[in-house]
Amino acid sequence: MTKEIKFINIFINIFIFIIFFCVITGKPVAAATHDDINLVINNKQVAADVMPIIQDNRTLVPARAVFETLGGNVEWDQGNYKVTVKYDSVVVILKINNKVATVNGEGKTLDVPATIINGRTMIPVRFVAEELGFQVGWIDSTRTVTITSPQKPEEPPVIIGHLTEVQAEKGTSNNANTIVTIQMSEPLKGLDSYSTKVLTSPDRFVLDVKDFLVDSKISDLTYNQKDSPLAAVRISDYDKNTARIVCDLKEATTPIVDLSKDGKTLTISFRTLTTYFNPMEDGKLVVVLDPGHGEATAGKRSPDGSLREYEFNRAVANKMKNVLEAQGIEVILTVNNDSDPSLSERCEKANNSDADIFVSIHANAFGNGSEWTSPSGWEIYYFEGSVLGNQLAEDIAESNFPQIAINNRGIKTTSNLYVIKHTSIPSVLIEHGFYTNLQEVQLLKSDEWRDKVASYNAEGIIKFFNSYKK
Numbered sequence: 001m002t003k004e005i006k007f008i009n010i011f012i013n014i015f016i017f018i019i020f021f022c023v024i025t026g027k028p029v030a031a032a033t034h035d036d037i038n039l040v041i042n043n044k045q046v047a048a049d050v051m052p053i054i055q056d057n058r059t060l061v062p063a064r065a066v067f068e069t070l071g072g073n074v075e076w077d078q079g080n081y082k083v084t085v086k087y088d089s090v091v092v093i094l095k096i097n098n099k100v101a102t103v104n105g106e107g108k109t110l111d112v113p114a115t116i117i118n119g120r121t122m123i124p125v126r127f128v129a130e131e132l133g134f135q136v137g138w139i140d141s142t143r144t145v146t147i148t149s150p151q152k153p154e155e156p157p158v159i160i161g162h163l164t165e166v167q168a169e170k171g172t173s174n175n176a177n178t179i180v181t182i183q184m185s186e187p188l189k190g191l192d193s194y195s196t197k198v199l200t201s202p203d204r205f206v207l208d209v210k211d212f213l214v215d216s217k218i219s220d221l222t223y224n225q226k227d228s229p230l231a232a233v234r235i236s237d238y239d240k241n242t243a244r245i246v247c248d249l250k251e252a253t254t255p256i257v258d259l260s261k262d263g264k265t266l267t268i269s270f271r272t273l274t275t276y277f278n279p280m281e282d283g284k285l286v287v288v289l290d291p292g293h294g295e296a297t298a299g300k301r302s303p304d305g306s307l308r309e310y311e312f313n314r315a316v317a318n319k320m321k322n323v324l325e326a327q328g329i330e331v332i333l334t335v336n337n338d339s340d341p342s343l344s345e346r347c348e349k350a351n352n353s354d355a356d357i358f359v360s361i362h363a364n365a366f367g368n369g370s371e372w373t374s375p376s377g378w379e380i381y382y383f384e385g386s387v388l389g390n391q392l393a394e395d396i397a398e399s400n401f402p403q404i405a406i407n408n409r410g411i412k413t414t415s416n417l418y419v420i421k422h423t424s425i426p427s428v429l430i431e432h433g434f435y436t437n438l439q440e441v442q443l444l445k446s447d448e449w450r451d452k453v454a455s456y457n458a459e460g461i462i463k464f465f466n467s468y469k470k
């Protein structure tokens with residue numbers, strides 16, 4: 001083709017394209033319309049209070065709906081008529097009726113300026129596409145604007161090392177009845193490098209190690225020890241950068257997972273199977289009482305300052321100690337006088353003792369702490385999946401109610417409370433009432449009421465022990 005013919009060809013193509021465009025949009029190129037236009041972002045239909053419009057042959061889309069759907073953050077500055085969009089690592093600043101926008105501080109010219117329609121900032125879709133790298137499309141049959149995030153290239157997984165050995169063996173105590181040991185070729189980067197979960201039907205405990213794979217020499221184990229909750233250990237690569245250890249269990253139980261100091265050994269300690277739980281096995285009953293917080297803890301006081309939580313917690317724990325010791329039960333306190341050990345020190349004290357159960361003593365709060373609020377009542381937490389924790393919680397709740405004159409918020413289960421998560425023995429945490437509630441704080445301050453709850457708590461603990469006496 002000669003240059004001239006080539007040029008004419010291009011010209012004709014452009015001309016055909018313009019005609020074609022008029023046909024597919026069904027209207028003259030220059031017309032404005034407010035007919036309904038749909039908006040689909042990353043394959044999801046978006047309902048915005050102001051939908052896209054075509055104005056002067058430009059498609060304008062609502063800035064907030066588009067960027068918030070994409071996971072961005074949109075701030076409107078009324079004084080300066082300015083909208084700031086933070087999306088991924090990109091900061092876009094648009095001024096109303098101004099054709100110049102900035103993208104990460106760099107000026108960019110819009111083909112039409114951002115505008116306000118029905119109180120919403122509308123921006124030209126072409127800007128979204130071209131400056132921010134999104135794919136923008138138009139489906140004529142459904143009059144839909146589609147905006148799709150750019151595909152990020154998938155990064156190949158970085159494998160740090162391999163699981164080289166997995167063993168299961170009998171432990172030396174009730175709290176560590178069975179120990180599964182996992183050796184790794186390289187140290188784990190930290191506690192975030194592994195995650196755990198408890199699954200039911202059938203009962204399993206799953207530990208995933210990120211950025212590690214399983215050495216081909218490792219094989220699954222079956223485990224046979226009648227008082228152990230462990231039945232088998234299965235080891236496999238879960239995906240291309242995660243090694244998974246599945247412990248098949250005879251009952252739901254939450255083991256304690258520890259990472260060695262050198263980061264190369266994970267241990268999973270299972271406590272004795274519930275039906276074999278025998279707190280009297282060593283000839284004594286031992287309770288760890290954990291009065292929460294300390295004198296130096298910020299906040300944790302009633303809005304009028306008349307009650308401090310640590311003082312209530314200690315008073316109740318000491319009263320419980322007297323009642324339990326009078327019944328021949330040994331008591332270990334996690335605190336001495338006004339000391340405030342860290343949560344992990346409190347758990348270690350329990351885990352390194354021959355204690356049978358752990359009871360954390362607290363009072364509750366709601367709101368910002370400076371105002372009286374209405375939430376009220378008593379509640380008790382045990383660790384998710386713990387059969388013995390649940391039993392202990394039930395026994396303590398039953399002895400408190402209906403005797404104590406307080407709202408019963410009931411027995412709750414959680415995997416998020418540190419001290420009941422990181423103690424290997426059956427553990428509960430009692431919230432005795434709200435010191436942010438004007439009526440309830442009177443009870444919490446009353447020595448007579450403290451005596452009552454301490455003896456009800458002790459009664460529940462004794463009931464729990466009695467049901468497991470062999």
Ligand SMILES: [Zn+2]
Nearest residue numbers: 292309362363
């Ligand atoms: Zn507390």
